[in-house]
Amino acid sequence: GLGIRRCQDLPPEAFGDPTKAQVLIVVSHRWMNRHTCDVATSEFPQGLRLHTMVQKLDMHFSSLGIGKGRGLGERWRRFCQSLISGRDVLVFFDFMSLPQQGIGSDGVVVPRSEEDEVLFRQCLPHMGVLYSMFPVLVCEEVTGTVGPYTESGWCFFELQIALLGCQLDKFSSTCGVVRQLARPP
Numbered sequence: 001g002l003g004i005r006r007c008q009d010l011p012p013e014a015f016g017d018p019t020k021a022q023v024l025i026v027v028s029h030r031w032m033n034r035h036t037c038d039v040a041t042s043e044f045p046q047g048l049r050l051h052t053m054v055q056k057l058d059m060h061f062s063s064l065g066i067g068k069g070r071g072l073g074e075r076w077r078r079f080c081q082s083l084i085s086g087r088d089v090l091v092f093f094d095f096m097s098l099p100q101q102g103i104g105s106d107g108v109v110v111p112r113s114e115e116d117e118v119l120f121r122q123c124l125p126h127m128g129v130l131y132s133m134f135p136v137l138v139c140e141e142v143t144g145t146v147g148p149y150t151e152s153g154w155c156f157f158e159l160q161i162a163l164l165g166c167q168l169d170k171f172s173s174t175c176g177v178v179r180q181l182a183r184p185p
Contacts, residue, residue, distance in 0.1 A: 003047040004038040004093075006100040008116060014096070021090035023061075025171060026130045027053060028158040029093075029139040030149045035103035037095035039143055052141045053093070060171060061089055091137075092130055098123055131158045132165030138172040149177055 018024055029049055032039045038047035099116030101109055112120060138159065140149035149155045159177065162168050172178045 003040065004036070004050050004095060006037075006102050007096055008099055008112075009102070010096060016090040018090055020088070022088035024090045024092065024134050025057075025137050026092045026134045026162075026167075027094070027137050027139060028131065028155060028162065029053070030142050030146060030152050030155050031095070032143055032146045035101060035109065037100075039145075041143060048141060048143055049139060052139050053091075053137070056137055056139065056171070057089070057091070092134070094127075128157070128161045131161040132167065134167060135170040136162040136167045136172055138162075138168070138175040138177060140175055140177050 031037045032049065038049040040047050044051040099112045099120045101111055104110050111117075136158070138149070140155075142149060150159075159168075162172075168175075168178050
């Protein structure tokens with residue numbers, strides 16, 4: 001399979017219609033590479049981020065999540081979501097949803113086109129809306145060469161906005177970073 005690719009390199013069928021989706025999820029994650037977002041490792045040849053994100057989504061939208069969760073309410077919700085099987089789930093993943101710079105096979109940076117740059121700049125000021133209005137899936141895992149999720153300014157911003165918007169309960173309640181926020185002082 002292929003790893004994570006930037007928005008401009010994806011086929012049109014990779015993008016869903018938010019008006020038809022039963023569930024829209026926004027992913028908050030630490031970029032592990034400025035131009036590819038994800039990194040392949042010997043354990044995760046398609047990329048650590050892709051693996052962890054798919055694994056977490058499977059726990060909510062496939063039979064793997066049945067019977068899992070804290071409490072009866074979360075278990076029931078996961079059971080109902082597993083019936084959807086991911087068919088009507090739309091995932092906003094920044095690198096694959098907004099135009100990005102890339103890196104060519106020759107190692108040279110591939111900039112956004114002028115049109116892509118305009119679209120990117122139009123979207124950027126509104127990112128907080130996504131994290132405050134839609135359920136957020138936190139993917140905090142990083143490789144040893146990258147600082148922790150919580151040390152990234154973007155991740156801190158996304159996490160705080162999602163916390164203020166009460167958008168962490170559905171898909172991130174078991175995440176270590178979120179559990180730390182929920183602890184009383």
